[in-house]
Amino acid sequence: MIEKVNPMHPDKICDRVAGAIVDMAYKLHDNPKIAVEVLIGHGYGHIIIETNVDFEKEDIAMIFERIAGGKNEIRCDIRIYPQDEHLSKNQEDKIRCGDNGIFKGMPLTDEQKELSKIAREIYTSYPFDGKYILDGDRLIICQSNAKTTDLKCTYPNAEVNPLGDWTGGTNVDTGATNRKLGSDMADSITGGGLHGKDLSKADVSVNIYAFLKAQITGKPVQLACAIGDEFIDGRPYSEIVEIAREYIHSIGGFEKFAEWGLF
Template sequence: MSKLIVYLFFKCVHFYKYNAIAVEVLLGHGDCHVIIETDCKLNKEEIEDAIKRIAGNVDSNIRIVNQDIHLSNNQEGKIRCGDNGIFKGVPTSEEEKKLSAIAREIYGSYPYDGKYILDGEKLIICQSNIDNEILKAIYPKAIINPLGYWTGGPDVDTGATNRKLGSDMGRAVTGGGLHGKDLSKTDVSVNIYAHLKAQKENREIEFSCAIGDETVDGRPYSDIVEIAREYINSIGGFEEFAKWGLI
């Protein structure tokens, strides 16, 4: 939920090509707290509308502050790495593909909170706001809601933007986080680049970089940002990326 809100900001703001932004969202129990570091001019009303569209009738607390001057100066004149980290890409396994397909199938009919575990042939489905018998009819061999019926949404759980990094990256749990930052940040673009290269070469990929670096993997960092941008556009934009991560 919180990740969807973060990436609506990118749609609301009408970003120029290299605007920088870092967002943190905490959503739960009827409240949504948002802290934004950016030099862009944002419209709070558009952000509030996005929050209500996704999370419903929650109280929003939005704070916008200027980005750190050193980080801003780092992008003057040339696109340079905007963060430090070690980033890893791993080929997606057949098990991960199967689990992703199950999650998408369920969400297509029941767009509520859910968690899914697949261990060989053992499938556990924890899905909110649905009668267990409905899912049992679709997945007769699965373990459905072992603790019983539960309700999902912003009234029962809280989550900060990058809390679910592991589910977004599959087995490639890595430095930084995919959500809440613009494409100039390495923990967005280099994570995406490493993932794509791992799929193409069918092997684990690892990169490291520091703030201010102008090259990664022997190529200009601006090229990597554009590769990440093309990937985001190819899947339908940041909001779709926020729904499913890299798998």
């Protein structure tokens, strides 16, 4: 049993905004420290950024308008604060784990891979707010701005839009960063969120590392770490950061990572 949401779901819009801000941080700084939280709904948006990067609010506003605006006029409050001085000292002389965390990477099942494929196929034709569940032979499709009858033709055995045609988006529902971790991680588990953070954060790098190792070994991977750790899973933390960096680069950046998560 698994659920996926597409990149236009309100929660994913928030993840994508946060990811795009992190992408900008890496363009402005070789080794940025950043954590971003985004909340959007009903004509209002709120962005809080903790960072060592000197951003211009106008640049953040342009990212927000590009991803969250569209035809909707949304007022956005942007707050930028310096990173806590005690946290910043953790990374002064070497790359060390940036936070406490627990992580469990799990191999993907055929069912999870199938739903990810279905979600992407539907999104290609209907790039609007949508969410999908696969539970054995039961497929549930909730896709906004699509005729239920058309989707039934393509997926005749699915339950499509149980309440009928709908419009979706941030004027219907609120969104927040890291609220769709199940959709992003399948059976993998984390104590924190994947999105809106730089690579020094264990919530990003160790989650990616554990997930990738689980796909290679075909077995669960369970890890825990403390802020300041220099080794995790018997490897220097700097190696784990580089593995995560290569993965993020391979898929096109943090904004692209935020669209679908790990699968």
